[in-house]
Amino acid sequence: GAGVSQTPSNKVTEKGKYVELRCDPISGHTALYWYRQSLGQGPEFLIYFQGTGAADDSGLPNDRFFAVRPEGSVSTLKIQRTERGDSAMYLCASSLNAVDTEAFFGQGTRLTVV
Amino acid sequence: GQQLNQSPQSMFIQEGEDVSMNCTSSSIFNTWLWYKQDPGEGPVLLIALYKAGELTSNGRLTAQFGITRKDSFLNISASIPSDVGIYFCAGRESGTYKYIFGTGTRLKVLA
Secondary structure (H helix, E strand, O other), X not given: OOOOEEEOOEEEEOOOOOEEXXXXXXXXXXXXXXXXXXXXXXXXXXXXXXXXXXXXXOOOOOOOEEEEOOOOOOEEEEEOOOOHHHOEEEEEEEEOOOOOOOOEEOOOEEEEEO | OOOEEEEOOEEEEEXXXXXXXXXXXXXXXXXXXXXXXXXXXOOEEEEEEOOOOOEEEEOOEEEEEOOOOOEEEEEEOOOOHHHOEEEEEEEEOOOOOOOEEEOOEEEEXXX
């Protein structure tokens, strides 16, 4: 596609439920990032993929959060046993490779845990 | 998580005025990026900087990579109403992959 695509655009879930957020990067981009943005804050790093592997997952807040990118393209961010504090905008970005540093963001998924 | 210090936090300006904002870090960065974000949308990349001292323009926007490599500046000339939004800087340290974002500068333009 022309840009990074994230689905769904909005997700409302009940506390304790499991959610999956999907990211389709720009075609041909091997590097993929997940960020989380709370209201009034800048994006905070969660995890970085180069190809299929997570090269840096230091930003994942706890073991309820997990992300995969099995074929080196689409990525899924998975959150188990959601808590109200997980409510935020989840942003995905991609760049051509690890060397090319321009990262392009999708429109985000707004997650609300009630 | 870690965030870069951005200033000013917010500003109101008259249409046609020039705008300046900056971003500082306690770490040395090898890349600086500047983004604009509208409400409910993802950040849109404006300018990328790769070398200390580099000055890069994109239309009415000009950004500079500070010579200490710990700061960056963004200027907007002759502001227009559609410049309204939140501007974020993001930096990356050598040998790392993640970008660290600033706290944002909220810009409001009065027609």
